[in-house]
Amino acid sequence: MKRIGIFTSGGDSPGMNACIRAAVRTAVYKGIEIYGIRRGYNGMIKGDIYKMESHSVSNIIQKGGTILRSARSKDFMTKEGRQEAYNQLQKFGIEGLVAIGGDGTFAGANTFYEEFGIPTIGAPGTIDNDLFGTDYTIGYDTAVNTALDAIDKIRDTADSHDRVFFIEVMGRDSGYIAIPCAIGGGAEIVMIPETKTSINEVVETLRSGWSRSKTSFIVIIAEGDDEGNATEVAARVQKELPHMDARVTILGHVQRGGAPTAADRMLASQLGIACIDGLLEGRKNVMAGVINSRLTYTSFTDTITKDKPINPAFLKMVDILSV
Numbered sequence: 001m002k003r004i005g006i007f008t009s010g011g012d013s014p015g016m017n018a019c020i021r022a023a024v025r026t027a028v029y030k031g032i033e034i035y036g037i038r039r040g041y042n043g044m045i046k047g048d049i050y051k052m053e054s055h056s057v058s059n060i061i062q063k064g065g066t067i068l069r070s071a072r073s074k075d076f077m078t079k080e081g082r083q084e085a086y087n088q089l090q091k092f093g094i095e096g097l098v099a100i101g102g103d104g105t106f107a108g109a110n111t112f113y114e115e116f117g118i119p120t121i122g123a124p125g126t127i128d129n130d131l132f133g134t135d136y137t138i139g140y141d142t143a144v145n146t147a148l149d150a151i152d153k154i155r156d157t158a159d160s161h162d163r164v165f166f167i168e169v170m171g172r173d174s175g176y177i178a179i180p181c182a183i184g185g186g187a188e189i190v191m192i193p194e195t196k197t198s199i200n201e202v203v204e205t206l207r208s209g210w211s212r213s214k215t216s217f218i219v220i221i222a223e224g225d226d227e228g229n230a231t232e233v234a235a236r237v238q239k240e241l242p243h244m245d246a247r248v249t250i251l252g253h254v255q256r257g258g259a260p261t262a263a264d265r266m267l268a269s270q271l272g273i274a275c276i277d278g279l280l281e282g283r284k285n286v287m288a289g290v291i292n293s294r295l296t297y298t299s300f301t302d303t304i305t306k307d308k309p310i311n312p313a314f315l316k317m318v319d320i321l322s323v
């Protein structure tokens with residue numbers, strides 16, 4: 001393999017740049033040409049592709065976002081879109097791809113291989129950490145630390161005013177961000193899509209805390225929780241506990257930005273190298289990840305279809321530690 005294309009796709013995450021840097025420098029180190037594809041599959045379709053050198057990735061390891069930009073491409077979901085993407089890759093002589101993204105990105109790469117035979121190696125780039133085949137995804141550690149920093153600040157004001165704060169963190173389908181935020185942020189309750197916590201349980205936990213002379217509370221809600229978003233949950237709880245002074249904070253996209261932590265830079269660098277190595281070893285349609293500190297490659301099919309369950313012991317910890 002002489003020429004590799006690299007792109008980022010889906011929601012960005014801190015550390016994507018570190019991963020791009022590692023892949024580009026590994027390719028250069030091994031004498032392989034590497035081409036950056038801007039804005040994910042959309043850029044592939046448009047031929048927004050440029051040759052990258054070692055200096056193309058100077059001074060980016062510490063930066064959030066992605067220098068290659070990102071997008072969620074509707075056009076790539078069509079056969080015509082994928083045909084055009086293939087034509088563009090042919091034009092540039094690109095024989096293999098490095099895709100930094102989540103399960104949607106890898107599903108697209110799988111279909112692309114079936115139709116056009118272009119192999120892809122993926123790096124898990126999402127703050128959600130909900131990908132099977134790796135203990136951690138690139139950006140997760142940073143996102144959790146960003147959220148925790150905000151939660152600590154909210155706790156100060158919650159305490160000063162004897163308030164209950166309902167704090168919504170990201171995680172469309174997953175509580176991976178919510179759990180360490182709840183444990184590390186000293187929350188009384190955590191609500192996540194993987195398990196059911198009824199409004200009644202929330203009300204009872206708060207009521208019981210109140211009766212034990214607690215005067216301020218933190219409830220962490222993953223955005224994808226079944227009971228609704230933080231605003232809805234807060235309104236329903238407030239109705240049952242009118243004496244409590246409730247406030248809502250939605251942390252939102254602040255969790256997706258900022259300088260990656262040391263852990264994310266390490267993971268991203270390791271996986272960026274693994275993507276190039278994987279392609280050169282002849283691997284295809286697998287995601288590089290780290291499980292129990294060991295580098296692994298997991299098929300895109302497993303990554304897309306298998307769940308990465310939350311450890312129930314962590315939920316129990318929230319209960320025990322908020323007694």
Ligand code: F6P
Pocket residue numbers: 011102126127128170171172223256
């Ligand atoms: O997948 C990462 C993520 O940040 C989710 O946690 C969140 O639901 C979603 O992306 C938000 O996407 P968008 O940037 O399109 O609003």
